[in-house]
Amino acid sequence: MTPTERPAAPVDVRIEGVELAYGTTRVLKGIDLEIRPGEFFAFLGPSGCGKTTLLRLIAGFAEADRGSVRIGGTDVSGRPPWKRDVGLVFQSYALWPHLTVAANVAFGLEERRVPRPEIERRVQAALELVGLAHLAGRRPSQLSGGQQQRVAVARTIVVEPKVLLLDEPLSNLDAKMRVSVRRELHALQRRLGLTTIFVTHDQEEANSICDRIAVMEAGSIRQVGTPMELYERPANLFVAGFLGAANILDGTVASGAFTLAGGARIPLAAGAVPPPGAKLMFRPQHASLAADAPIAGTIVHREFLGATVRYALRVGESDVVVDVPFQSGGDLHDVGAHVGIALPPERALYLAD
Numbered sequence: 479m480t481p482t483e484r485p486a487a488p489v490d491v492r493i494e495g496v497e498l499a500y501g502t503t504r505v506l507k508g509i510d511l512e513i514r515p516g517e518f519f520a521f522l523g524p525s526g527c528g529k530t531t532l533l534r535l536i537a538g539f540a541e542a543d544r545g546s547v548r549i550g551g552t553d554v555s556g557r558p559p560w561k562r563d564v565g566l567v568f569q570s571y572a573l574w575p576h577l578t579v580a581a582n583v584a585f586g587l588e589e590r591r592v593p594r595p596e597i598e599r600r601v602q603a604a605l606e607l608v609g610l611a612h613l614a615g616r617r618p619s620q621l622s623g624g625q626q627q628r629v630a631v632a633r634t635i636v637v638e639p640k641v642l643l644l645d646e647p648l649s650n651l652d653a654k655m656r657v658s659v660r661r662e663l664h665a666l667q668r669r670l671g672l673t674t675i676f677v678t679h680d681q682e683e684a685n686s687i688c689d690r691i692a693v694m695e696a697g698s699i700r701q702v703g704t705p706m707e708l709y710e711r712p713a714n715l716f717v718a719g720f721l722g723a724a725n726i727l728d729g730t731v732a733s734g735a736f737t738l739a740g741g742a743r744i745p746l747a748a749g750a751v752p753p754p755g756a757k758l759m760f761r762p763q764h765a766s767l768a769a770d771a772p773i774a775g776t777i778v779h780r781e782f783l784g785a786t787v788r789y790a791l792r793v794g795e796s797d798v799v800v801d802v803p804f805q806s807g808g809d810l811h812d813v814g815a816h817v818g819i820a821l822p823p824e825r826a827l828y829l830a831d
């Protein structure tokens with residue numbers, strides 16, 4: 479059976495209470511996650527936060543000290559990689575340079591001693607799925623970076639995994655290729671309907687193609703949500719700052735208002751309950767500049783970006799960015815000008831670390 483003939487029903491992945499340490503370094507600190515059947519899911523976080531370790535743990539190349547991994551309801555903890563129905567595409571692709579595209583894709587089936595006619599049929603089907611059937615006779619060095627990546631994906635899906643794991647699959651491509659290849663990857667994932675986990679440190683990559691994202695920091699998951707949920711309703715300052723530009727200001731909460739260090743008073747929106755130690759967070763496009771607005775600042779830099787004008791301001795001890803839509807014929811504020819920043823109360827979020 480080939481992936482094109484009968485796609486298996488997609489499975490879920492459940493990670494419960496996973497802890498992992500290398501020596502005394504805790505790399506994964508109590509991970510709980512539920513990835514839905516057929517979902518395109520991202521692990522997003524800065525370098526060193528544990529994304530690859532978590533992916534390797536799902537694949538069976540690392541073992542947790544505590545906790546479990548379930549794939550399609552089956553606890554796979556303790557099983558070797560080849561008994562988990564997962565396919566891992568490595569960051570480096572790891573293609574055999576001396577083998578043709580077809581032979582690279584056939585490799586895993588030969589290892590499993592699949593009969594020759596079936597190998598040929600499945601390799602052909604996998605190459606058609608990734609749009610490379612016409613290049614089956616080439617060697618990896620005769621392909622572009624994006625095509626090599628598709629060979630790596632074909633080689634993984636030909637063994638019919640239930641879960642596809644991709645570790646920074648776009649990082650070897652130049653900036654332009656990354657955008658077109660990520661679209662192809664998204665279209666392919668939808669065609670396959672395969673539960674897919676995509677590891678990246680690039681928020682734009684995760685936002686543009688993934689259904690949901692787990693934002694990780696130092697071995698912990700800080701928030702899980704759709705790209706829009708994470709942007710609009712970040713749960714903490716880390717997520718707010720990691721997904722998009724964020725202004726963050728210190729202050730104190732008293733009698734229905736947040737008072738900035740410099741004295742400006744911002745009334746709390748109805749129902750707003752700032753957590754202890756909260757700071758004010760707002761996006762650059764949600765504020766505006768006006769002479770009589772409450773937050774006093776000084777413009778230190780101005781960038782004309784076409785559709786918007788980006789102002790960098792100094793507010794007390796903090797740096798603030800405000801994006802103002804550009805109106806032709808409108809007046810711009812000059813560097814050095816003292817202006818006020820206006821912020822609608824419902825656009826002010828109060829978040830802690």
Ligand SMILES: Nc1ncnc2c1ncn2[C@@H]1O[C@H](COP(=O)(O)OP(=O)(O)O)[C@@H](O)[C@H]1O
Nearest residue numbers: 500503505523524525526527528529530531532
């Ligand atoms: N085999 C290992 N032995 C010791 N430390 C490791 C090993 N693999 C990873 N680490 C450490 O675990 C942390 C997480 O690594 P990794 O999962 O590769 O992060 P990411 O993929 O998010 O960049 C890092 O601090 C890294 O140095």
Ligand SMILES: [Mg+2]
Nearest residue numbers: 529530531646
């Ligand atoms: Mg990594």
